[in-house]
Amino acid sequence: MKKKILIGLGILSLLFMLIGAYVIVTVDRATSRLDHLVKLHQVEILREHLLLQIKRVQSDLAWSGTRYASGVDTIVSHGLQMGKGIDRCFLCHHSPQVTEGLVDLKRQTESYEDFLSHVLTLEANRVRREAEKDEAIRRGQDLIAKVNGIIALTSRNLESNTRAVFRQIAITKTMLFLLIAVGPVILMTLGVLFTRALTRPVNTLLTATRRLKGGALDHRVEGLKDEFGELATSFNEMAGSLKEQMQKMQRTEQMVVVGELAAGLGHEVKNPLAGIKAAVNLLSEELTLNREDQDLFSRIVEQVGRLEALMKGFLNFAKPPKPQWERVSVNEVLETTIDFYLVSHRPSSQAFGGIDIQKSMGDGLPRTMADPMQLQQVFLNLFLNAGDAMSNGGTLAVKTLYDAPADSIRIEIRDTGPGIDPEIMGRMFSPFLTTKPKGTGLGLAICRQMIERHGGSVGAENDPAGGALFRIVLPVKRGEEEVKATW
Template sequence: MKKRIAIVLSVCILLFIAGGIYIVVTISSSTAKLDHLIMLHQVEILREHLLLQIRKVQSDLMLKDSAFASSDETIAANVRAMQMISTTCKDCHHRQSVQKRLDVLINDVADYKMSQQMFMDSRNPSKRSELQSVAFRKTEKLESMVNGMIHIANSKLADSTQASLADIARSKTILYVLVAITPLIAGGLGFFFIRDLAKPVGVLLNATRRLKSGDLDYRVEGLSKEFAEVATSFNQMSEALKQQLLQLQESEKRYRMLFESAGDAIFILEAEGANRGRIVAANRAAATMHGYTVEEMLKMSIQDLDAPAAAEQASRRIQQILSGKWITAEIEHIRRDGSVFPVEISAGLLELEGRKYVLAFDRDITERKQMEDMLRQTKQEWEDTFDTITDMISIHDREFNIVRANKAAQEILGLPLLDHTRAKCYEYYHGKNAPPEGCISCECFRTGEPASFEVFEPHLDRLFEVRAMPRFDSDRRLTAVIHVLRDITERKRIEETLQRAEQMKLVGEWATALAHEIKNPLAGIKVSVEVLSEELELKEDKQVVKRAVEEIKRIENLLKSLLNFAKPPKPQLSQTDLNDLLDKTAAFSLKQPTVSKNTEGIIHIVKEFTPGLPHILADPMQLQQIFLNLLLNSIEAMPDGGTLLLKTDLDPAAKAARIEIADTGKGIELQVQEKIFEPFFTTKKKGSGLGLAVTKRLIEQHRGDIHLTSEPGKGTVFTITFPIEVDREEQAA
């Protein structure tokens, strides 16, 4: 079939092309002939025009000297016009013979123009008449020449016109024949193709109608050639449609099953019109969730199920969905029994058959809300516990940023808001610009194992027990370190105090036994030496005995100090005015023989006593001993004189009285400061090393504290604090 159609179409195309070429060639030939005839007629008209112009010039020449003569300008214009027409004739001809005749004509016209000019310029009557005759004969010659050319052209023009008209008539006849034959040929070809196409097309049309009616089992048979291929494709299409319909039915069945068996409530709602929000479809889960049947729900709108606050926003939510948004929200619904429960809705636009609906999925989140509340409460309890722990706890990432810290760490370290600012752990814990040597976090990041040790942080002036524990993610990658710091400054102080108390107990027992064993023999030696001194006559011998007695007294004082340090007497507490006691002790200290003996300069005492300082419960004698020891040490530190500052004030926060004794002496080296309160440590040549140790022991016995600050070359400040106990004061009063 394809070959026949191709052959027939090729023949038709060739015939039409040939006919078209013939028509084009015929029309072109006829048009060329007509153009030639027109040109010949134009030449004929031009020659006749030239002839008329020659006759006009000839008439001007004959009437020159008559009453009807034209003006010279008119005669000259006519001659120029004649010359221009003759020149134009030359532009229309190309044959050699005609070209030569035209050249002769143009030369004769030019010759005449010259003769005519000579005639016009002549003033001699006899000469003028002769020139006029010459010019007239030349016009006759031109007239004769042009007449001859016109006659020849007319004879040829008539023959050409007849021949051209005959050719045009013949071409017209052929065109009429072609126009008449073409519909017949087209009709024949159409009948031929319609006859071959009508039957298979009818079969295919019938199959299409059967397919349209839903008969997907109908198959096209009995067609051949190309229509057999079409029939095969049609049958395949029918089979594919049948399979797709089965799949669609199966899919619809599955989706219907999913719709009905879904655990979440599913609604299809009207999205437009007066019934906006009306429930078009609902699954069993939706009915069960709200306590209705499916049939009852189809008579309701979604606003009937919304709690009042949610119902007010229903139209706004539907409008958002119509604008193309898929919305999610948590709202409240009402069951049939009136109970309110939370639901999470997820809804979007659904278009079916040109109408717009809302497809909504509702999930009862009552249990989730309860779980969230439990988690929130648990989280809050954990955070409260985390912040209640007095140990500093912080979490550090691998860049040493503190990502989380409890309240104790935030307050002690002065951390910024970690949600907005990154805080480097080494800046706040160590006061440095980089992790210090031996950083426990670095060690934990390096080994992935927990680590702990004790460290003193000068930046915070505290002793800490530090623990670092690695924190891993779900892939067991080390991501952070949990950093726990416990302030053990007070614990260490108590441990040292207990240890020192134990040592003092042993020292006291030893010192008591030693003093008892030495004191009695020493007393006998002293009495014997004194008796011996009375019996000696030589002065030198008495001086030796006297020095021996003084050394014995020095040993007695040393034993007394040792006993006071090892086993101080129990304080006799009474209400004591610190300002008055310190003032009297300062005056007494300046009268000591050692002061005048070892100090050459003047000692200026500056007193800054706080008026109304509360009295404290203390042993005045022991306090006087404390003050006297410190005052004598300060005075001895200023051998050339200086200023002694005595200051008292109240520390309300600590509920303590504070006393400062400051001098402008030579100061104390740092390494000496660390040992200055240790027993038997002294920098004096004749010192026992027990003065400040006894002082510290007495202060601690009053539950007080002492510490010093000193800078070599500038002086030393001793600061003492005693607790003020209001209840005991009131009881004493």
């Protein structure tokens, strides 16, 4: 999100810079055009002034020799001013073609001044003076015509430039008005986009929080990115942790109820069962029974034994024994459990094709504080479940490894049976859940209880290659202090 905000601010800054640069360049261009236009007007004024000076000299020349004639000094002064007017035309910057025209104009002006000088100096020869005067007047008319042509050309150029400048100024004004009108719209649009980019993730998180408050612990936040994505990940982890803690609290409440129930059943059921079993055994020994009755009594004793086993598991689950801590090797406990399983249960499995046990024990596993008998009970229960799942034979794989970053020991037990029914996957470790005809549904629940009392965790899933996979994670505890910290 920080990156988006920085990019947005960068875009806004760039936009303002471009608009500012455009305004500055546009104003500068308009100022330059207006300055050029002013200079053109000044040039036109100078040329009109020059025309007036030429006409004034021409008038002085025409009235010379009459009683209305100006004095010689006045005519000379007017002539000098006319020459200076021509010289001022060269002070401006012109194109080569215009400069050439001005040079020709200056040459004609100098010729005109020469004839004017002749007229003023030829007082004795009246005939020649009149001829010079006529020639001077003619040259003056030519000069006036030429200056009028220059003025006309300048006027046309000035008009054209004036129209172009005002047209450009109108366009610039329109563009500035558009920028003034569109600028706030762009800013509002960007503001709305940024606001939505901020509020949408916040609303998503707020909705998820409300749903979590309402008890929807399975709700997860998805689709958020950047910092909000990290926040969503933390939220999802929190929801998962809350769900796990609530499940643990529910199991604790169940344990309290089961413990109270077990305390009563221990006296109300266990003792009568012992009496029934003893009475049935005594009757079967003292009475003379036929084969059918003996089978009946045997089935009664067998069912009473099942009830006793159920009560024993029930009591162990309700009031689990306190672990007897000692430093053990998980690999050695597994080896012992596998040997016991092979001796006590494998022969019956061999009749259906046999079970092949594959071991992959990790090297360098550290010893940890644990109860070896409880660990052996957990491992044996998982081995027995795997054997029952592979009634026609298969492979039982056992693997251990040390996770150094987490400082924990990982145990994987997998089989090649049909796998776990997806419908009960999430309830695998719930008490009294069983898929066996003669099962109590307490085996996996007791396994998880024992592993959690060791500070670890156990999970089950279906192996992609086939069969079920159980993973056990045990934190390494190297001394009694760590055990006390757990308890």
